[in-house]
Amino acid sequence: MARLRHIAVLASGGDSPGMNAATRAVVRTAIAGGAQITGIMRGYSGLVAGEFRALDARSVSNVIQTGGTILKTSRCEEFLRPEGRAKAAARLRDAGIEGLIAIGGDGTFRGLHALASEHGVAVIGVPGTIDNDVFGTDATIGFDTAANTALESIDKIRDTAASHDRIFFIEVMGRRCGALALAVGVAGGAEVILVPEVPVDLASVCGVLEEGRRRGKTSYIIVVAEGAYEGGAQAVAQAVKDRLGISYRVSVIGHIQRGGSPTAFDRTLATRLGRAAVDAILGGETDRMVGVTCGEVALVPLPDTWEKKKPVDLDLLKLTTIMSS
């Protein structure tokens, strides 16, 4: 098979810090590898619409430290349908683009796989999402930054919690995955962490609060993944109040978790994976995600990334119990 001469890169789904570092790595590795590189704006929407932009090494100067994505991103209904993907494939063909690298999460990878299966486009996925819920990679680009952002917020809230002797329910992102809640809960010294993987046991939460009250403990941090309980942190706080009659505060950390300058870890991860994606696609691979496992870059079949369930480290819940004693 002839080596590809022209590839494209896009970002899709929710933005995550480090997407620009990954884009930079894709662009510069492509150029160093003698390939032409095109940026596709606004994810699959821009792919279907043909919003293409030629990129060179300077296009990605001074972006390694930035959050968001210079390629912009979106969620695209049209691409979910075969006709949308057919249009996209035609756009690539018309532009002479032989391979596509997409940075995003499992939704992005489903689309990518369908495009490859239906139209024979060479594709490689790069895991960029703050949720760290993608099978086949120990870490996704943006997770470490989001964890540190959420942690800084928890540290700030603890100032107030301790000063006012208050119970705080803090909601962090994670609709189906508790990885972020676990990471920041342990690191933030939370007394309780609630995750989607484990049904919330209100009696046990109340037990922790009552036991603490007996020992004279006056302030608490309870970290709640948004998907841990129907209605999120607000609902679980109210349910606890209904049982114990205590007052509480709720803080939803929200969108700031997606933004900000990426951490050292995320920038290095993004740079390594961006390069690996180009090496893979130029080397003839397709329908794979580049991930990192035990420090080594690995290629994973795209369907594995959403069909297989990435385990979260539930031992961290036990650790939390010991630490809050």
Place this chain on the structure above:
Amino acid sequence: MARLRHIAVLASGGDSPGMNAATRAVVRTAIAGGAQITGIMRGYSGLVAGEFRALDARSVSNVIQTGGTILKTSRCEEFLRPEGRAKAAARLRDAGIEGLIAIGGDGTFRGLHALASEHGVAVIGVPGTIDNDVFGTDATIGFDTAANTALESIDKIRDTAASHDRIFFIEVMGRRCGALALAVGVAGGAEVILVPEVPVDLASVCGVLEEGRRRGKTSYIIVVAEGAYEGGAQAVAQAVKDRLGISYRVSVIGHIQRGGSPTAFDRTLATRLGRAAVDAILGGETDRMVGVTCGEVALVPLPDTWEKKKPVDLDLLKLTTIMSS
């Protein structure tokens, strides 16, 4: 009048970054001035209940950089009634405490003034609140830190807003005062700032968005002080949507605005005002707040601090209009 030999310090109301720096300054200035210094825990609640703690120079080591308050704080119903204040005065008398320094906002100062008026306790107030809504001082302790905390959040949200071409309504603290919203709105490059001092003109907000759309502008930051509109940012966003049919995101920055390590400005302000409070009370002053005006420390009658209205700089709204053009 004989110089006071024993004074006390407390924090009251919502905590603000720099309260510990102020407490440290009060303690060390008192000691340097030959006076005994007692800490009162949990604000007026602890005063009524007699939760006193002897302080020395080491008690306030390594706290200048911390958020929250080592003295803890609360809101106290009992102190709002004359009997509560009588109890408080008795507590002070019994402990041999001749003067009281209270760090807080206008609610704190009302209580302080009542205590002085009714029981002849020498009192000095120190303005510590993130709202910067206290007449008689250019700045309150904690405002600068809160502004920078909110600004960092806005910077992070802008990453996402720009990447997704979205309109964000961001709610910052400020129930009756738009100072924080104005500070972070201008600094955050917001297109619109809504404050309690100016009735929200929905038509004008919609006009800015429509005018921008015509010029191809795709992302917006609208900063909303929580008291600018009934229902806050969520309500104003919905009202705009009802008119224009556009989609939007809301982010409520919330409690993190109260916490965190104080800025250089807040630490220096707190240190200066804490010292000035002790100098004033030991020098025979009472019923005053220490403030800073044009860089100089000034004493202000306590009632002025809530009876007179501190103006906000509404010219910053005009500045916003020019900048978002």
Place this chain on the structure above:
Amino acid sequence: MARLRHIAVLASGGDSPGMNAATRAVVRTAIAGGAQITGIMRGYSGLVAGEFRALDARSVSNVIQTGGTILKTSRCEEFLRPEGRAKAAARLRDAGIEGLIAIGGDGTFRGLHALASEHGVAVIGVPGTIDNDVFGTDATIGFDTAANTALESIDKIRDTAASHDRIFFIEVMGRRCGALALAVGVAGGAEVILVPEVPVDLASVCGVLEEGRRRGKTSYIIVVAEGAYEGGAQAVAQAVKDRLGISYRVSVIGHIQRGGSPTAFDRTLATRLGRAAVDAILGGETDRMVGVTCGEVALVPLPDTWEKKKPVDLDLLKLTTIMSS
């Protein structure tokens, strides 16, 4: 006099955080005022060489939060000589530029004044320097950010100083002005602050250390403005060691003080002054600096900015003595 129709903006001297916010304000105010605006690259070097770039509102999108200067800056030998300035004036004339706004410190303003005097160019200066040593304005753009950056470093170093029971001499910027050292020294809880405005009294520094040793104090932070002592922090540390035989560590905070995202204060200041500069020059003013005094924008004759000495608040030294007791 007819209103100017075409003005230019440049940055000169050491970069400071907020220069971009000021540039943005200049550009957008000019456009809102109906004037054409040109950016001059690399300060006076670019002016002499004719490195001009047309600017519009989009040229300054997304820069309010950035450090450094998008206009680039330099120090220019040629502009110090009359021939250089003649060349510069000709460049402006040839491009149809009727007024020049320069962002920088006193060196920048001397050049600006000479250009105005010799060639009748309308000029306005905007104070952008981390040193805060410019007469006629309470604050210069970048000073607040630099203070917070240096303070974060001091906070980190204190972790180590306290853990190892060490004496740290920390050098901050300030060759002729102690404003930064005073700000971060007080805010950083330093035991001693050395500034250029007060001759270093080694016996007194040693006295503080020996007195502390008697009281069991084991770690110290001594903040040294680079110009406070010949040879900086390293030299003063060695001199103290020669007297007391104690060991110490030195940390020179260095260039990081110039960079980073500007604080809320600096961004608002920059935005206000940038706008005021354009209002002034379009309104017919020249040979002035825009400054802020007690919160109000004021125009100051350029020669005043370097001929008159801005006082530093030496009372902060007394405050330091009280606080370290």
Place this chain on the structure above:
Amino acid sequence: MARLRHIAVLASGGDSPGMNAATRAVVRTAIAGGAQITGIMRGYSGLVAGEFRALDARSVSNVIQTGGTILKTSRCEEFLRPEGRAKAAARLRDAGIEGLIAIGGDGTFRGLHALASEHGVAVIGVPGTIDNDVFGTDATIGFDTAANTALESIDKIRDTAASHDRIFFIEVMGRRCGALALAVGVAGGAEVILVPEVPVDLASVCGVLEEGRRRGKTSYIIVVAEGAYEGGAQAVAQAVKDRLGISYRVSVIGHIQRGGSPTAFDRTLATRLGRAAVDAILGGETDRMVGVTCGEVALVPLPDTWEKKKPVDLDLLKLTTIMSS
């Protein structure tokens, strides 16, 4: 063997962020495991001198987010000699302490191993050092924080480098190990990274600069591990200047790399390893370090930690070459 009933914990060598999180985990796990826990102040110095302090769960409240070490640390000459260690063993025996957990780097572990070998004390090491140069663990506590601290400095310096078109040589910690330089060099977008593991090739460094000049590149970041070149960044900068005659700036990031609030990663790592250390020692293990390999906690014979060489990922140098193209 009977389960241990009383253990102790100390920190030794250079402090690193996360030591307090590890100490907290040791204390709380010990208590949860029914063992008595004693803190030894000032590392091996305090061990020899008998500076012991009883710890309970509250002793480690509110320290998870702090830098430095509440146990203090030192380097101890006496402990390097057999008599010193004999004294230490006697101190432990006299206090009824049956096991010792030490947090530090390879120097700490050598002492720990000698103590175990010579006196039969049960010992476990916890890797806490910003250098990440300990064999047997993928990460040491503090490395991730130090990398992010150094990276923030590099980001700030780049503002100035880009604004002034300058070449910056930035020195980061790492006398014998380039891990930190590699991590921040890649993440900071450095054009060149110099590490102790690879002899510095001045001709090649000059080649990169000259090649860049040809392409119009005007600013550079060169990251230098302190041990990469005799004399550090200053010396290598001078050597480059001697060859090319270009001007440059040097920034030594220095002691701030040791301090600061630990990152989410470091806090979680510290918590996991602190708990694992107690589980190991109470479970009868000795002469081991607890490390983490591929996400799993592992026990490593102490001598391995310094006898075996931990490889650094030199492929990151190649990555740097591709990225700076």
